[in-house]
Amino acid sequence: MRFLQPTTWxxxxxxxxxxxxxxxxxxxxxxxxxxxFGRLRPAAxxxxxxxxxxxxxxxxxxxxxLGAGVxxxxxxxxxxxxxxxxxxxxxxxxxxxxxxxxxxxxxxATASPAGDAxxxxxxxDAEVEVASVRGTRTIPISDFYRGVKRSALAADELIAAVRIxxxxxxxxxxxxxxxxxxxxxxxxxxxxxxxxxxxxxTGIGSAAPTPRRATAAExxxxxxxxxxxxxxxxxxxxxxxxxxxxxxxxxxAAPIDDVRGTAAYRVHALxxxxxxxxxxxxxxxxxxxxx
Amino acid sequence: xxxxxxVNGSAQQVDDVWEGxxxxxxxxxxxxxxxxxxxxxxxECGSCTVYLDGVPVCSCLVAAGQAEGRxxxxxxxxxxxxxxxxxxxxxxxxxxVQCGFCTPGLxxxxxxxxxxSLAAGAPPADAEIREALAxxxxxxxxxxxxxxxxxxxxxxxxxxxxxxxx
Ligand SMILES: Cc1cc2nc3c(=O)[nH]c(=O)nc-3n(C[C@H](O)[C@H](O)[C@H](O)COP(=O)(O)OP(=O)(O)OC[C@H]3O[C@@H](n4cnc5c(N)ncnc54)[C@H](O)[C@@H]3O)c2cc1C
Ligand code: FES
Ligand code: FES
Numbered sequence: 001m002r003f004l005q006p007t008t009w010x011x012x013x014x015x016x017x018x019x020x021x022x023x024x025x026x027x028x029x030x031x032x033x034x035x036x037f038g039r040l041r042p043a044a045x046x047x048x049x050x051x052x053x054x055x056x057x058x059x060x061x062x063x064x065x066l067g068a069g070v071x072x073x074x075x076x077x078x079x080x081x082x083x084x085x086x087x088x089x090x091x092x093x094x095x096x097x098x099x100x101x102x103x104x105x106x107x108x109a110t111a112s113p114a115g116d117a118x119x120x121x122x123x124x125d126a127e128v129e130v131a132s133v134r135g136t137r138t139i140p141i142s143d144f145y146r147g148v149k150r151s152a153l154a155a156d157e158l159i160a161a162v163r164i165x166x167x168x169x170x171x172x173x174x175x176x177x178x179x180x181x182x183x184x185x186x187x188x189x190x191x192x193x194x195x196x197x198x199x200x201x202t203g204i205g206s207a208a209p210t211p212r213r214a215t216a217a218e219x220x221x222x223x224x225x226x227x228x229x230x231x232x233x234x235x236x237x238x239x240x241x242x243x244x245x246x247x248x249x250x251x252x253a254a255p256i257d258d259v260r261g262t263a264a265y266r267v268h269a270l271x272x273x274x275x276x277x278x279x280x281x282x283x284x285x286x287x288x289x290x291x
Numbered sequence: 292x293x294x295x296x297x298v299n300g301s302a303q304q305v306d307d308v309w310e311g312x313x314x315x316x317x318x319x320x321x322x323x324x325x326x327x328x329x330x331x332x333x334x335e336c337g338s339c340t341v342y343l344d345g346v347p348v349c350s351c352l353v354a355a356g357q358a359e360g361r362x363x364x365x366x367x368x369x370x371x372x373x374x375x376x377x378x379x380x381x382x383x384x385x386x387x388v389q390c391g392f393c394t395p396g397l398x399x400x401x402x403x404x405x406x407x408s409l410a411a412g413a414p415p416a417d418a419e420i421r422e423a424l425a426x427x428x429x430x431x432x433x434x435x436x437x438x439x440x441x442x443x444x445x446x447x448x449x450x451x452x453x454x455x456x457x
Contacts, residue, residue, distance in 0.1 A: 028353055047357055096425070100346045
């Protein structure tokens with residue numbers, strides 16, 4: 001095994017082209033588990049923790065560009081106000097030790113249906129910036145997930161950053177597990193209200209082969225809010241609307257039975273999480289000042 | 292490959308490190324520092340917690356080469372047998388150590404929590420302690436004595452002048 005340790009982004013991309021079978025390692029919280037248990041013996045490890053560009057975040061034209069190597073602990077402390085949905089999801093991940101190392105880039109590349117960043121990124125309409133020596137391209141988040149633990153990333157590509165527009169309205173994240181820490185989600189749900197464009201964003205986790213949006217639920221709720229003039233009036237949300245939203249979110253899922261829960265439980269949990277997160281988000285919207 | 296880093300303030304260099312090896316393995320098997328414990332090798336138990344450039348991490352999930360040139364702090368650096376670190380003394384006094392396997396990781400995690408809390412102006416509240424130690428499993432104590440120990444450590448570290456001068 002080789003250990004490649006580039007210090008610049010250009011060197012990292014060069015290394016990935018010369019050694020396409022090298023496995024990138026950032027926080028190591030997925031990679032090292034597999035190596036420790038003998039499930040992964042790559043020809044080379046490509047350490048990305050020395051690449052300064054990946055450890056930074058900034059704002060470009062009002063959009064946050066979050067370097068793929070920024071650990072969750074920093075997303076929580078430095079970006080809680082700009083990226084509330086992703087920060088909420090980050091708080092549920094693993095333990096403090098895991099959040100000190102694990103990164104959004106690693107979560108994306110692993111592309112587990114249970115990864116906690118995904119529902120928040122889907123709800124916020126994030127974009128993934130990937131690059132190789134061939135150039136850089138931007139992938140809308142809903143095109144990124146291609147199957148169970150498969151993504152749109154090519155063999156010579158690395159993830160540079162995710163781009164997320166700070167919210168114009170409330171965001172929420174909800175996750176079901178057996179404990180308050182250190183759990184892989186039984187089911188998870190991310191919600192974002194986008195009053196600026198009169199739209200609704202959703203993300204479902206752990207309840208389909210890939211993370212996915214509940215587009216019918218998004219369209220339904222945006223339609224109801226518009227036709228009843230609720231974006232403007234900020235009046236109370238009818239209980240029937242919230243309940244229907246929950247049903248539509250649940251019907252977008254395609255879960256399986258596994259050790260963590262049954263498909264039926266996941267569907268039920270999603271409808272409850274969708275209804276509740278909508279209640280919390282709407283209350284926040286009603287009580288927030290007009291912008 | 293060769294690995295050069297600083298452990299508990301002293302420069303260390305080891306050769307013939309396998310590229311897929313964890314920092315935990317290097318510490319225990321190559322540097323003679325078995326304080327950090329190996330219980331799960333998958334980030335679940337926290338018994339291998341060390342400081343990496345001042346940040347608590349599971350050393351079983353750090354690839355050895357990622358520690359190149361970095362500063363590592365382990366339980367061996369916290370106190371000596373003659374003069375225990377206040378966190379170590381508090382764990383003993385509160386009865387928070389039974390088999391002791393979880394203790395080194397908990398000591399590092401507690402030291403980090405208490406140091407950060409006191410720097411921010413107040414000892415950690417119960418909820419903060421539970422949150423900060425959520426990644427450290429103990430199969431013996433039932434955690435109550437560990438909570439007591441953290442509070443005792445915070446109290447003593449906030450008022451280091453009480454008791455014998457050090
Ligand atoms: C104890 C424990 C608890 C956990 N709890 C949770 C949880 O609650 N929720 C959750 O979602 N996950 C959880 N995880 C999984 C893991 O922490 C996350 O998936 C994390 O985001 C992985 O990030 P990393 O930087 O550690 O990735 P690494 O392990 O370094 O890499 C993961 C994958 O991403 C690739 N990769 C990394 N960076 C890049 C890049 N820039 N470009 C291209 N490929 C890249 C690697 O090659 C590898 O395939 C847990 C893991 C452990 C060990
Ligand atoms: S041995 Fe590292 S967390 Fe358990
Ligand atoms: S004292 Fe035995 S595991 Fe904690």
